[in-house]
Amino acid sequence: xxxxxxxxxxxxxxxxxxxxxxxxxxxxxxxxxxxxxxxxxxxxxxxxxxxxxxxxxxxxxxxxxxxxxxxxxxxxxxxxxxxxxxxxxxxxxxxxxxxxxxxxxxxxxxxxxxxxxxxxxxxxxxxxxxxxxxxxxxxxxxxxxxxxxxxxxxxxxxxxxxxxxxxxxxxxxxxxxxxxxxxxxxxxxxxxxxxxxxxxxxxxxxxxxxxxxxxxxxxxxxxxxxxxxxxxxxxxxxxxxxxxxxxxxxxx
Amino acid sequence: xxxxxxxxxxxxxxxxxxxxxxxxxxxxxxxxxxxxxxxxxxxxxxxxxxxxxxxxxxxxxxxxxxxxxxxxxxxxxxxxxxxxxxxxxxxxxxxxxxxxxxxxxxxxxxxxxxxxxxxxxxxxxxxxxxxxxxxxxxxxxxxxxxxxxxxxxxxxxxxxxxxxxxxxxxxxxxxxxxxxxxxxxxxxxxxxxxxxxxxxxxxxxxxxxxxxxxxxxxxxxxxxxxxxxxxxxxxxxxxxxxxxxxxxxxxx
DNA sequence: CGGCAAATTGACTCCACTCAAAGGAGGTGG
DNA sequence: CCACCTCCTTTGAGTGGAGTCAATTTGCCG
Numbered sequence: 093x094x095x096x097x098x099x100x101x102x103x104x105x106x107x108x109x110x111x112x113x114x115x116x117x118x119x120x121x122x123x124x125x126x127x128x129x130x131x132x133x134x135x136x137x138x139x140x141x142x143x144x145x146x147x148x149x150x151x152x153x154x155x156x157x158x159x160x161x162x163x164x165x166x167x168x169x170x171x172x173x174x175x176x177x178x179x180x181x182x183x184x185x186x187x188x189x190x191x192x193x194x195x196x197x198x199x200x201x202x203x204x205x206x207x208x209x210x211x212x213x214x215x216x217x218x219x220x221x222x223x224x225x226x227x228x229x230x231x232x233x234x235x236x237x238x239x240x241x242x243x244x245x246x247x248x249x250x251x252x253x254x255x256x257x258x259x260x261x262x263x264x265x266x267x268x269x270x271x272x273x274x275x276x277x278x279x280x281x282x283x284x285x286x287x288x289x290x291x292x293x294x295x296x297x298x299x300x301x302x303x304x305x306x307x308x309x310x311x312x313x314x315x316x317x318x319x320x321x322x323x324x325x326x327x328x329x330x331x332x333x334x335x336x337x338x339x340x341x342x343x344x
Numbered sequence: 345x346x347x348x349x350x351x352x353x354x355x356x357x358x359x360x361x362x363x364x365x366x367x368x369x370x371x372x373x374x375x376x377x378x379x380x381x382x383x384x385x386x387x388x389x390x391x392x393x394x395x396x397x398x399x400x401x402x403x404x405x406x407x408x409x410x411x412x413x414x415x416x417x418x419x420x421x422x423x424x425x426x427x428x429x430x431x432x433x434x435x436x437x438x439x440x441x442x443x444x445x446x447x448x449x450x451x452x453x454x455x456x457x458x459x460x461x462x463x464x465x466x467x468x469x470x471x472x473x474x475x476x477x478x479x480x481x482x483x484x485x486x487x488x489x490x491x492x493x494x495x496x497x498x499x500x501x502x503x504x505x506x507x508x509x510x511x512x513x514x515x516x517x518x519x520x521x522x523x524x525x526x527x528x529x530x531x532x533x534x535x536x537x538x539x540x541x542x543x544x545x546x547x548x549x550x551x552x553x554x555x556x557x558x559x560x561x562x563x564x565x566x567x568x569x570x571x572x573x574x575x576x577x578x579x580x581x582x583x584x585x586x587x588x589x590x591x592x593x594x595x596x
Numbered sequence: 597c598g599g600c601a602a603a604t605t606g607a608c609t610c611c612a613c614t615c616a617a618a619g620g621a622g623g624t625g626g
Numbered sequence: 627c628c629a630c631c632t633c634c635t636t637t638g639a640g641t642g643g644a645g646t647c648a649a650t651t652t653g654c655c656g
Contacts, residue, residue: 176503180589184507198503200496207503226492230482240478243495244452250502251428251450251459255436256550259612289634298508300613305636321621321635337432511644542603552645557604573603573653597656604651614641621634626627 114168115139116218124192124276125166126220126242129234137232141224144168145217154195154209154217161199163221167191170215171287174207175295185296188212188288190273197246212287253297262297263307264335267317271326282326366420367391368470376444376528377418378472378494381486389484393476396420397469406447406461406469413451415473419443422467423539426459427547437548440464440540442525449498464539505549514549515559516587519569523578534578 116127117135126142127135145165148154154165154172172189186207189195199205200222229236257265275281286293294304311317316332318325326332368379369387378394379387397417400406406417406424424441438459441447451457452474481488509517527533538545546556563569568584570577578584 178507178589182507184503186503186506197496198500201493201500206500226485226488230485230488233478233482236478236482236488240491240495241453243492243499244449246499247495247502248450248453248458250499250506251436251438253506254438254502254550255430255434256547290636291634295508301634302614302636303612306612309636337430541601553602554604554646555644558644561604599656600654602651602653604649606649607647609644609646611643611645612641613643614639616639617637619634619636622632624629624631626629 121192143219148211148215155205156208159205165195166218168216171212264332286322373444386484395471400463400467407457408460411457417447418470420468423464516584538574
């Protein structure tokens with residue numbers, strides 16, 4: 093059966109990636125992710141509980157609203173979008189998630205996932221069984237600290253989007269936020285690819301798709317950016333920072 | 345000197361409240377707050393690290409942006425507002441906090457407070473030195489679980505306000521959210537006092553003060569609520585729920 | 597009673613949305 | 627390899643919900 097084949101393939105892939113030494117202890121995202129701050133010994137213990145997912149195709153869900161929560165997911169490669177659908181059927185994009193970032197934190201309290209997570213391109217993730225993580229955290233102070241830190245960071249970030257900002261402010265902040273996150277991952281801070289369609293950016297920032305298009309256009313005319321479809325280059329970082337006046341903003 | 349008198353009074357009050365057995369182990373907010381899920385023995389250990397603040401006057405700050413983070417605060421009585429001021433000097437209200445709720449969670453990551461917390465009326469709080477809490481959490485699994493739970497809940501809630509909703513939807517959701525939280529605290533779910541001025545409600549919901557006023561007025565005309573200054577009565581809960589169509593909303 | 601901040605009310609404005617249509621880009625199948 | 631389809635993006639025109647500005651009214655407190 094196809095299903096069995098898929099499972100076999102999946103299993104094969106998992107072994108493969110494990111063998112390819114993609115473990116926390118020598119992961120390039122180590123210092124952005126859960127393992128940050130752990131020493132050699134503790135890293136080994138973390139490695140023992142972290143599992144690797146196979147390849148996730150663009151459009152596949154990592155989890156959906158209502159799913160039983162049993163693990164946190166760390167983005168290993170690719171980009172994910174989290175979103176909800178409200179009673180009226182409207183989608184609300186909650187965030188975009190780059191390698192090293194954690195998904196599922198909002199599900200701990202209720203033991204059920206509160207949002208959907210979908211891959212925006214070919215992606216992969218690490219699976220961190222929450223039970224195991226908490227048990228380990230109780231024994232490894234630096235891991236406990238890091239978990240609290242990650243949760244707290246998430247709360248602090250969500251405040252950034254709370255404000256009542258204009259379309260220009262929001263988009264400038266969004267681009268700068270992405271830029272900031274790309275730097276930390278060793279990519280260019282000024283030239284990158286928008287993995288997400290305009291519609292998702294707009295929805296995330298509470299704007300209409302057309303508004304995003306228009307503002308990008310205006311930014312380009314004003315020499316702030318150069319944009320061609322999904323490819324974007326930040327030309328005038330200072331100018332963008334002036335626009336994104338909000339103090340906190342690390343929006344993205 | 346007046347200052348010394350105030351301090352003496354403060355100190356006296358602190359002793360008083362301690363003697364009045366306001367400890368986690370017999371606090372009426374026990375099941376909404378940090379102590380939830382702890383057994384008798386563990387509660388005693390928690391009591392040993394939790395300190396009580398004196399009375400906090402309306403308008404006093406519990407902490408401010410940039411303050412060194414060393415403790416979480418649990419609201420014991422009264423109501424707090426958290427807010428930030430952006431680069432352009434605009435205030436952004438992040439939330440209103442009722443007894444049993446935790447303040448300062450966003451400061452864990454950076455070890456500095458990321459927002460200001462101000463009392464909206466006469467209030468008091470419990471001080472929970474974070475160092476002590478984490479140490480205890482490593483030894484008391486149910487406490488660690490509860491801390492993760494509280495942080496996660498906070499993240500899940502902040503998603504509720506993220507959406508792009510109309511003024512009506514937001515205000516209806518806001519009122520229902522307050523109602524929900526009052527129920528859990530043993531107060532009337534349909535009749536309560538808005539501790540915060542219109543300006544703060546408006547800012548929190550990203551509306552103009554005038555809009556809040558007008559919507560309240562319209563809600564009243566439509567028989568959804570009865571409002572008189574800060575005193576409010578929810579007349580038609582179903583009607584409000586229909587308006588607050590967003591699935592998640594526990595906004596407040 | 598007077599002074600002040602909070603809240604309300606009305607008139608007008610504007611930013612971003614909606615509606616509509618026309619180009620691209622990329623993928624699929626014949 | 628091309629034709630076709632679909633989705634994404636852009637652009638234009640017009641609208642409307644909420645904001646701004648301004649003037650009152652109300653309640654509170656010294």
